[in-house]
Amino acid sequence: GAVVSQHPSRVICKSGTSVKIECRSLDFQATTMFWYRQFPKQSLMLMATSNEGSKATYEQGVEKDKFLINHASLTLSTLTVTSAHPEDSSFYICSVKQTGGTETQYFGPGTRLLVL
């Protein structure tokens, strides 16, 4: 399968600060990337679909001004959690879909965010 990296793997921050998470597709170009959130012992919930060169599409109930997504190149998407609060603590996972490929998504290793 494709290699997808995320950085950082874990981050601890103070309440009110902003945190940026990077997702990189290392094996192929990805016009579309996805951001998921996973709470402990729960399933993955899609937050937004990130498209290179255009605005992200957010799922219902996800605040676009709080979770800023930038997809500036075909191999990099970033998620910025702005003014983080303890309830934003979660496991954030990105996935990539190869440009012109099938609907299969390849997932990154995830970023664990803890907001104190």
Next chain:
Amino acid sequence: AQSVTQLDSHVSVSEGTPVLLRCNYSSSYSPSLFWYVQHPNKGLQLLLKYTSAATLVKGINGFEAEFKKSETSFHLTKPSAHMSDAAEYFCVVSALRGGYNKLIFGAGTRLAVHP
């Protein structure tokens, strides 16, 4: 609308015995179905996928799943469990929503393997 239901939240087996993780789907058209595995604090790894070709799909690590349209099921099986199979397994369906193919995840099944 497309959805998946994983019938067991926890499954426990002994090493060397068969594994069965159950998944039922709901779809208004021929679905694409996937099984992903997640080890603790790790990302997801694709085990196998069904995309309207052969109904019996073979995946990695000895896993396979059979698409049964009459039963709307896509159960995951493995003949002999290994300790390293202990993980969380997600049954996933692809749904076209808002112009994009999105993955809809089941709630997950935690597989425990005992010596």
